[in-house]
Amino acid sequence: MSRALVSVPTTARRGEVIEIRAMAAHLMETGHRTDATGTTIPRNIIHRFVCTYDGDEIFSAVLFPAIAANPFLAFTTTATTSGVIAFSWFGDDGSVQQATAEITVT
Amino acid sequence: MLHEVRAQPSIGPLRRREVLFAGALCIFGVALPRAALARPSLEDAIRSFTGGAAIQAGRVRLAIPPLVENGNTVGVTVAVDSPMTGADHVTRIGLFNEKNPQAEVAVFRLWPRAGRAQVSTRIRLATSQAVAAVVEMSDGSFWSSDASVIVTLAACIEDLS
Amino acid sequence: MAFVLALVLALPCAGEAAAADRRSGSDFMAPETRAMQADDMSNPAMLWVADGEQSWHRPEGAAGRACATCHGDATRSMRGVAARYPAFAEATGRPVDLSGRINLCRRTHQPAPPFASESRELLALTAYVAYQSRGMPIAPPQDPRLDPFRANGGALYERRIGQLDLSCAACHDARWGQQLGGSVIPQAHPTAYPLYRLEWQSVGSLQRRLRNCMVGVRAEPYAFGAPELVDLELFLMGRAGGMALETPGVRP
Numbered sequence: 001m002s003r004a005l006v007s008v009p010t011t012a013r014r015g016e017v018i019e020i021r022a023m024a025a026h027l028m029e030t031g032h033r034t035d036a037t038g039t040t041i042p043r044n045i046i047h048r049f050v051c052t053y054d055g056d057e058i059f060s061a062v063l064f065p066a067i068a069a070n071p072f073l074a075f076t077t078t079a080t081t082s083g084v085i086a087f088s089w090f091g092d093d094g095s096v097q098q099a100t101a102e103i104t105v106t
Numbered sequence: 107m108l109h110e111v112r113a114q115p116s117i118g119p120l121r122r123r124e125v126l127f128a129g130a131l132c133i134f135g136v137a138l139p140r141a142a143l144a145r146p147s148l149e150d151a152i153r154s155f156t157g158g159a160a161i162q163a164g165r166v167r168l169a170i171p172p173l174v175e176n177g178n179t180v181g182v183t184v185a186v187d188s189p190m191t192g193a194d195h196v197t198r199i200g201l202f203n204e205k206n207p208q209a210e211v212a213v214f215r216l217w218p219r220a221g222r223a224q225v226s227t228r229i230r231l232a233t234s235q236a237v238a239a240v241v242e243m244s245d246g247s248f249w250s251s252d253a254s255v256i257v258t259l260a261a262c263i264e265d266l267s
Numbered sequence: 268m269a270f271v272l273a274l275v276l277a278l279p280c281a282g283e284a285a286a287a288d289r290r291s292g293s294d295f296m297a298p299e300t301r302a303m304q305a306d307d308m309s310n311p312a313m314l315w316v317a318d319g320e321q322s323w324h325r326p327e328g329a330a331g332r333a334c335a336t337c338h339g340d341a342t343r344s345m346r347g348v349a350a351r352y353p354a355f356a357e358a359t360g361r362p363v364d365l366s367g368r369i370n371l372c373r374r375t376h377q378p379a380p381p382f383a384s385e386s387r388e389l390l391a392l393t394a395y396v397a398y399q400s401r402g403m404p405i406a407p408p409q410d411p412r413l414d415p416f417r418a419n420g421g422a423l424y425e426r427r428i429g430q431l432d433l434s435c436a437a438c439h440d441a442r443w444g445q446q447l448g449g450s451v452i453p454q455a456h457p458t459a460y461p462l463y464r465l466e467w468q469s470v471g472s473l474q475r476r477l478r479n480c481m482v483g484v485r486a487e488p489y490a491f492g493a494p495e496l497v498d499l500e501l502f503l504m505g506r507a508g509g510m511a512l513e514t515p516g517v518r519p
Contacts, residue, residue: 017221069468175519258449
């Protein structure tokens with residue numbers, strides 16, 4: 001199953017500020033809800049997100065249960081060189097979702 | 107409940123008043139949502155983000171709808187007046203709420219190469235309340251903006267079973 | 268926002284909306300929610316569509332066939348299909364909705380066990396197939412074998428049920444555009460299913476929405492897959508004939 005969608009322009013001019021958007025499929029279970037028997041449903045969220053551009057971190061986030069399900073993030077970066085923009089979402093359960101996008105800079 | 111009482115900073119052995127207070131928490135703990143007792147205030151959460159530094163008004167624009175149809179997914183954009191140069195840029199943006207079970211929403215880390223100091227996300231708001239964005243600059247100064255949001259509730263919500 | 272609400276409240280709201288007055292639920296939404304639906308990179312339901320696309324190409328069952336093995340490129344073979352559902356199924360002698368058709372196909376041709384109602388797999392594949400008809404007018408089949416089932420759906424739509432003694436028509440024909448709690452009552456056109464509800468924080472089917480409404484009027488909801496729910500969908504899609512499909516929609 002595809003677990004993430006990312007949006008990066010395929011091409012950009014050097015020095016141009018580009019918008020990046022990232023969305024991952026995740027329930028973001030808060031840990032504050034109870035099930036039908038009154039038992040607390042354990043917290044299970046994406047607690048950290050990191051975006052790198054050719055290996056260098058360009059944006060990161062620490063997320064709390066108040067981030068909506070299927071977390072959405074939009075931010076910017078300056079197009080410097082053709083390369084790979086990589087995305088990682090770190091879950092409480094130890095899982096890591098990853099996605100990449102290539103950008104050509106002219 | 108005991109855990110939460112212990113989590114309060116205390117010096118020396120418990121005095122009678124503190125023991126009574128702990129007892130009261132346990133009684134009310136049955137009826138009150140645990141989180142209502144546990145969460146620090148919006149001000150406390152912001153203070154731990156800034157380390158107690160002074161916060162100035164201005165430079166931060168917090169865009170959030172004043173009235174939302176559903177608190178489960180509320181779009182938020184924080185934009186900061188900053189040249190985003192090596193000498194003068196945003197380093198962190200903290201997003202906080204007043205009345206959810208936890209005061210923190212997210213902390214974003216930015217670098218000069220962001221080019222523009224603007225971040226968007228979607229958040230949950232358990233009820234109508236204030237939301238605050240606090241921004242740390244590369245010179246160590248803090249700036250903030252806040253907004254009030256009214257959360258309307260859908261009429262035909264699904265039963266939870 | 269206040270302007271939009273005032274405009275909605277000022278509209279005449281008596282009786283079933285004439286064809287020209289028909290409005291999708293998206294017309295009643297806040298601008299932020301409309302924007303979320305309009306942009307594929309903001310619309311969370313696109314996560315399900317992407318899953319469905321993978322599922323379309325994955326071989327399954329004893330025969331090891333994928334949907335694509337027989338149907339090829341969904342962007343061509345499935346274009347317009349969702350606009351014609353529910354349709355008459357020879358196998359059961361009754362109307363079947365799009366999810367039901369997918370499960371019939373799985374059982375018969377792959378063959379593989381059907382997906383559970385409202386499972387992520389079934390919603391994803393249904394959303395992917397329906398997405399191929401986005402923007403196309405809803406085109407209810409003119410098959411006379413469907414007529415008695417459509418009539419039954421219409422009767423269910425008019426029947427008062429539950430402790431609140433309300434019919435679908437009592438709200439969605441007689442009072443659309445008015446407020447119920449914090450929400451505007453829409454006209455109940457199923458133009459965007461499966462869709463992402465902010466309340467659900469997930470994609471769900473029309474059947475899930477119909478069951479919500481039944482619980483809302485304090486009636487016992489029909490089980491997922493019940494023939495009554497398919498008949499209701501058949502009636503509603505006829506009533507929405509000609510309106511554009513928006514799948515995958517976003518609703519509050």
